[in-house]
Amino acid sequence: xxxxxxxxxxxxxxxxxxxxxxxxxxxxxxxxxxxxxxxxxxxxxxxxxxxxxxxxxxxxxxxxxxxxxxxxxxxxxxxxxxxxxxxxxxxxxxxxxxxxxxxxxxxxxxxxxxxxxxxxxxxxxxxxxxxxxxxxxxxxxxxxxxxxxxxxxxxxxxxxxxxxxxxxxxxxxxxxxxxxxxxxxxxxxxxxxxxxxxxxxxxxxxxxxxxxxxxxxxxxxxxxxxxxxxxxxxxxxxxxxxxxxxxxxxxxxxxxxxxxxxxxxxxxxxxxxxxxxxxxxxxxxxxxxxxxxxxxxxxxxxxxxxxxxxxxxxxxxxxxxxxxxxxxxxxxxxxxxxxxxxxxxxxxxxxxxxxxxxxxxxxxxxxxxxxxxxxxxxxxxxxxxxxxxxxxxxxxxxxxxxxxxxxxxxxxxxxxxxxxxxxxxxxxxxxxxxxxxxxxxxxxxxxxxxxxxxxxxxxxxxxxxxxxxxxxxxxxxxxxxxxxxxxxxxxxxxxxxxxxxxxxxxxxxxxxxxxxxxxxxxxxxxxxxxxxxxxxxxxxxxxxxxxxxxxxxxxxxxxxxxxxxxxxxxxxxxxxxxxxxxxxxxxxxxxxxxxxxxxxxxxxxxxxxxxxxxxxxxxxxxxxxxxxxxxxxxxxxxxxxxxxxxxxxxxxxxxxxxxxxxxxxxxxxxxxxxxxxxxxxxxxxxxxxxxxxxxxxxxxxxxxxxxxxxxxxxxxxxxxxxxxxxxxxxxxxxxxxxxxxxxxxxxxxxxxxxxxxxxxxxxxxxxxxxxxxxxxxxxxxxxxxxxxxxxxxxx
Amino acid sequence: xxxxxxxxxxxxxxxxxxxxxxxxxxxxxxxxxxxxxxxxxxxxxxxxxxxxxxxxxxxxxxxxxxxxxxxxxxxxxxxxxxxxxxxxxxxxxxxxxxxxxxxxxxxxxxxxxxxxxxxxxxxxxxxxxxxxxxxxxxxxxxxxxxxxxxxxxxxxxxxxxxxxxxxxxxxxxxxxxxxxxxxxxxxxxxxxxxxxxxxxx
Numbered sequence: 001x002x003x004x005x006x007x008x009x010x011x012x013x014x015x016x017x018x019x020x021x022x023x024x025x026x027x028x029x030x031x032x033x034x035x036x037x038x039x040x041x042x043x044x045x046x047x048x049x050x051x052x053x054x055x056x057x058x059x060x061x062x063x064x065x066x067x068x069x070x071x072x073x074x075x076x077x078x079x080x081x082x083x084x085x086x087x088x089x090x091x092x093x094x095x096x097x098x099x100x101x102x103x104x105x106x107x108x109x110x111x112x113x114x115x116x117x118x119x120x121x122x123x124x125x126x127x128x129x130x131x132x133x134x135x136x137x138x139x140x141x142x143x144x145x146x147x148x149x150x151x152x153x154x155x156x157x158x159x160x161x162x163x164x165x166x167x168x169x170x171x172x173x174x175x176x177x178x179x180x181x182x183x184x185x186x187x188x189x190x191x192x193x194x195x196x197x198x199x200x201x202x203x204x205x206x207x208x209x210x211x212x213x214x215x216x217x218x219x220x221x222x223x224x225x226x227x228x229x230x231x232x233x234x235x236x237x238x239x240x241x242x243x244x245x246x247x248x249x250x251x252x253x254x255x256x257x258x259x260x261x262x263x264x265x266x267x268x269x270x271x272x273x274x275x276x277x278x279x280x281x282x283x284x285x286x287x288x289x290x291x292x293x294x295x296x297x298x299x300x301x302x303x304x305x306x307x308x309x310x311x312x313x314x315x316x317x318x319x320x321x322x323x324x325x326x327x328x329x330x331x332x333x334x335x336x337x338x339x340x341x342x343x344x345x346x347x348x349x350x351x352x353x354x355x356x357x358x359x360x361x362x363x364x365x366x367x368x369x370x371x372x373x374x375x376x377x378x379x380x381x382x383x384x385x386x387x388x389x390x391x392x393x394x395x396x397x398x399x400x401x402x403x404x405x406x407x408x409x410x411x412x413x414x415x416x417x418x419x420x421x422x423x424x425x426x427x428x429x430x431x432x433x434x435x436x437x438x439x440x441x442x443x444x445x446x447x448x449x450x451x452x453x454x455x456x457x458x459x460x461x462x463x464x465x466x467x468x469x470x471x472x473x474x475x476x477x478x479x480x481x482x483x484x485x486x487x488x489x490x491x492x493x494x495x496x497x498x499x500x501x502x503x504x505x506x507x508x509x510x511x512x513x514x515x516x517x518x519x520x521x522x523x524x525x526x527x528x529x530x531x532x533x534x535x536x537x538x539x540x541x542x543x544x545x546x547x548x549x550x551x552x553x554x555x556x557x558x559x560x561x562x563x564x565x566x567x568x569x570x571x572x573x574x575x576x577x578x579x580x581x582x583x584x585x586x587x588x589x590x591x592x593x594x595x596x597x598x599x600x601x602x603x604x605x606x607x608x609x610x611x612x613x614x615x616x617x618x619x620x621x622x623x624x625x626x627x628x629x630x631x632x633x634x635x636x637x638x639x640x641x642x643x644x645x646x647x648x649x650x651x652x653x654x655x656x657x658x659x660x661x662x663x664x665x666x667x668x669x670x671x672x673x674x675x676x677x678x679x680x681x682x683x684x685x686x687x688x689x690x691x692x693x694x695x696x697x698x699x700x701x702x703x704x705x706x707x708x709x710x711x712x713x714x715x716x717x718x719x720x721x722x723x724x725x726x727x728x729x730x731x732x733x734x735x736x737x738x739x740x741x742x743x744x745x746x747x748x749x750x751x752x753x754x755x756x757x758x759x760x761x762x763x764x765x766x767x768x769x770x771x772x773x774x775x776x777x778x779x780x781x782x783x784x785x786x787x788x789x790x791x792x793x794x795x
Numbered sequence: 796x797x798x799x800x801x802x803x804x805x806x807x808x809x810x811x812x813x814x815x816x817x818x819x820x821x822x823x824x825x826x827x828x829x830x831x832x833x834x835x836x837x838x839x840x841x842x843x844x845x846x847x848x849x850x851x852x853x854x855x856x857x858x859x860x861x862x863x864x865x866x867x868x869x870x871x872x873x874x875x876x877x878x879x880x881x882x883x884x885x886x887x888x889x890x891x892x893x894x895x896x897x898x899x900x901x902x903x904x905x906x907x908x909x910x911x912x913x914x915x916x917x918x919x920x921x922x923x924x925x926x927x928x929x930x931x932x933x934x935x936x937x938x939x940x941x942x943x944x945x946x947x948x949x950x951x952x953x954x955x956x957x958x959x960x961x962x963x964x965x966x967x968x969x970x971x972x973x974x975x976x977x978x979x980x981x982x983x984x985x986x987x988x989x990x991x992x993x994x995x996x
Contacts, residue, residue: 136863137885137900138900139854139856139863149856149858149986152858153858544859544860544861544863545858545859545860546857546858546859546860549857549858549859550858
């Protein structure tokens with residue numbers, strides 16, 4: 001006997017040690033991936049790449065507020081200088097004149113490789129004549145000539161202006177004191193590109209810390225200037241910090257509350273600590289299971305894990321309270337039906353959570369795995385380990401009087417059973433009539449990023465003219481050249497959509513770096529100096545322009561003919577490089593190009609883009625290489641698929657629970673007795689949420705399933721008591737259920753106060769649901785519960 | 796991500812329009828330098844609230860075989876609305892309104908914000924200062940030299956900023972009382988332009 005006891009403890013300790021070593025080595029992440037599909041379709045994969053690595057994913061938008069314009073501009077310049085020197089940043093830009101000068105010089109120097117209008121036709125006599133006429137036209141109404149005149153002599157065909165017009169189509173930020181500023185001039189603006197990928201939250205966090213410390217050094221000591229940061233990196237880092245902080249804070253709060261409750265009940269620290277053993281074992285096992293099963297543990301999972309505290313502590317409560325005979329009445333005596341009932345309750349919960357396992361929403365799948373492993377471990381430790389550790393005479397308060405009082409109260413409330421049913425039916429009717437407005441179909445409802453932060457991001461983004469990626473075309477290919485060539489083909493199609501007003505405009509990486517074949521074709525269309533001079537003579541014959549004034553043009557064309565094609569390194573230190581990197585990247589052996597589309601405000605779609613028409617226009621491309629996306633549609637579709645899947649899985653879970661009960665209880669009446677009160681609780685909670693203006697998200701739905709999974713424990717105890725026909729232990733059973741229920745409500749209730757929407761949704765659903773499940777189960781419970789409620793046992 | 800990449804001549808053009816936009820009467824007579832006359836002239840210019848005038852402009856550029864002529868209408872509403880509508884040889888318009896510049900030529904149209912062009916903005920602001928009679932702002936950007944008297948004056952502006960000075964040697968505005976009737980821009984490379992303004996009364 002003693003050997004068996006030692007063996008049990010040894011197995012347990014070994015298991016705990018193993019779990020600890022797994023947890024110690026586990027990778028934890030808190031990026032968006034918890035919300036992104038596990039096995040995405042090709043389109044979803046593009047969406048995921050966008051969110052994690054694509055356009056703007058490693059751009060940090062920086063604003064400086066307060067002080068005066070001069071102070072802001074000085075701080076912006078100092079910040080630019082100090083960040084530019086750091087290897088953590090690929091590029092930093094504050095719109096300073098020196099940077100603009102570099103851009104101009106670069107575009108001017110490479111105008112024949114970059115120029116969209118450079119074709120052989122352009123350099124025929126007729127083409128030159130038309131171009132020169134246009135340039136001369138620009139002099140009119142330009143009395144001082146000034147820059148237009150300089151361009152006329154060096155670039156009379158106007159290639160530079162063509163390029164600039166094209167690059168500027170998105171609208172440049174405003175400028176104040178020589179640096180970028182918001183439209184109202186109250187905010188200096190910078191943009192920084194981090195070396196760390198968008199999905200590298202640690203790297204992003206370091207980059208943000210660098211920006212903050214550099215700003216502190218750059219800003220005047222008066223402290224008038226404030227730093228504003230935004231962008232996906234800021235969101236990811238903030239979300240992780242929030243989730244980590246919340247998980248820590250909430251688990252401490254709920255642990256303290258539950259420990260206080262149990263201390264009040266048990267009046268013994270030893271008992272309390274023993275009671276927490278299953279909880280700790282369960283939590284460790286849960287994290288270890290997720291680490292082993294999924295590879296990476298999402299921060300959100302740890303937050304969900306708090307719920308486990310509330311539920312797994314129940315098992316030890318049932319054991320302690322129901323086994324306790326009172327200090328004076330001899331040793332612990334575990335009731336015969338206790339373990340089967342706890343076991344069945346645990347299994348119903350496992351059924352509920354198991355339905356989450358196949359979810360393509362990784363956060364939910366992890367929640368399922370975590371809870372299953374945790375609950376089994378907690379129940380097993382309660383069943384086999386705790387009894388070995390319990391002292392012969394458990395020192396704790398006798399809860400029989402409390403339970404008896406509750407039983408008497410219950411007897412008096414018996415008539416309320418009808419009210420419960422009416423309430424449940426009314427809720428069902430209410431939900432039915434509001435069925436159109438039950439669900440929040442916006443993925444943003446799950447985002448841990450505060451609405452104010454999202455608003456700031458929108459402001460900075462539009463002020464900086466940073467790309468808006470609500471509609472875009474994604475092009476993939478084997479290498480950079482083929483992707484750029486495809487981008488040029490797509491651009492021509494998009495040009496025709498711009499011409500018909502379907503879209504307002506677009507951006508393309510091929511504007512910043514044309515494909516080598518296009519560059520070569522452009523340079524090959526340039527005539528040699530002798531030919532060009534001849535043609536210029538003919539072209540200017542009927543124009544007021546002197547051909548000899550164009551010597552600089554002839555020299556530039558001659559030099560360009562032997563230029564090597566531009567590559568990415570040639571763009572270094574210009575803002576074109578920054579734009580190119582955002583639109584062209586390599587990932588997992590594939591190259592991707594991104595062409596953000598701009599809506600035509602006065603177009604047929606009324607400021608929107610009909611992505612279907614864009615798709616139709618691009619349909620000539622090989623399938624899979626060119627995809628037109630509306631990000632909002634895609635994310636909403638993604639979320640919609642999560643929601644539909646969650647509904648399906650929840651129903652499966654419910655079915656599994658009913659099936660399990662049917663198999664074990666072997667009686668339709670008993671199954672109904674267990675399920676009906678839980679169903680009513682679900683309806684009332686659902687109606688309550690809608691009444692409090694909460695639109696249901698996927699996590700509310702899961703919460704409703706958990707009401708059934710958790711609440712079945714209570715209903716089963718009542719059912720077990722009724723079928724056993726014994727009322728002797730009713731007060732203790734009732735007391736244990738009340739305490740366990742309070743612990744569960746605390747565990748989930750604390751979650752309801754979380755600032756992380758997914759956590760609070762779960763909490764606000766399950767906490768009231770658990771309370772209602774107990775009371776509904778009791779009020780609708782078997783008659784045996786109410787007849788002759790025994791007097792307090794100590795009387 | 797985007798830099799200021801525009802370097803079109805249009806803002807520079809605007810500087811000239813703004814200078815030209817006040818109506819004038821006839822050519823000035825030259826008198827001895829009289830710094831003391833600047834204040835009364837500024838006060839006088841500031842009183843002018845609106846005006847409309849025909850203009851004829853001639854550009855003398857080395858690159859051209861012959862001078863380039865154009866003509867059109869100028870409109871000014873105090874304090875910050877200026878229009879230059881060129882009618883010949885082709886229709887073009889430039890409208891400055893509350894710091895925004897709208898340019899149109901055939902089907903091409905663009906709108907620019909003046910202060911996005913820091914090199915040119917001082918020039919424009921000085922013009923606004925001239926029209927508003929803000930002598931202090933004007934003197935901050937230019938060396939001013941006034942000749943003649945209020946009835947027949949000639950104001951010469953030499954840019955203080957090196958960038959502007961590299962393009963423009965001086966601007967000479969001639970007028971009579973509160974009316975401007977001639978603007979000459981002398982570029983640093985020897986090219987120049989002359990605009991003759993005929994107010995419609």
